[in-house]
Amino acid sequence: MPHLLAEQCRAARGLLDWTQEELAARAEVSRSTIRDFENGRHHLHSTTAALVVAALERGGVMLIPSDEAGPRVRLRKPIA
Template sequence: MELSPEQCRAARGLLDWTQERLAVRAGVSRSTVRDFERHRHVLHRGTETLLVRTLQDAGVMLLPPDDHGPGVRIR
């Protein structure tokens, strides 16, 4: 699953998480989350996996792109 910056922001919104909270739970730096969400850099595959797993474990479903783009849903 390729995580988009928009999905990351939306998932945090559904969970009511700050960038800091996601970063701590995923074991990455806050600047990594911030810069990714601002389209400043692409995530390394391992970092992306950590973020996706953390969001999914918290109850977020990341939906693949369709005609309307990628999405998120809370379980």
């Protein structure tokens, strides 16, 4: 599982055009968990992070680990 950064979470939601509420529902966590994580108020527990990452990946996002260019997010190419 990729390490999820708050910036990646916000960017992934933007690519998917999801609200915090929608991500929370799809990950089965509270909206306040998403809000507080994205605002830097706390880190996610590993179990919660796994739920959020899985929801984003099911939505079609690729979370790319940090390298010299920093962490990245991109949409998966649709399967034809």
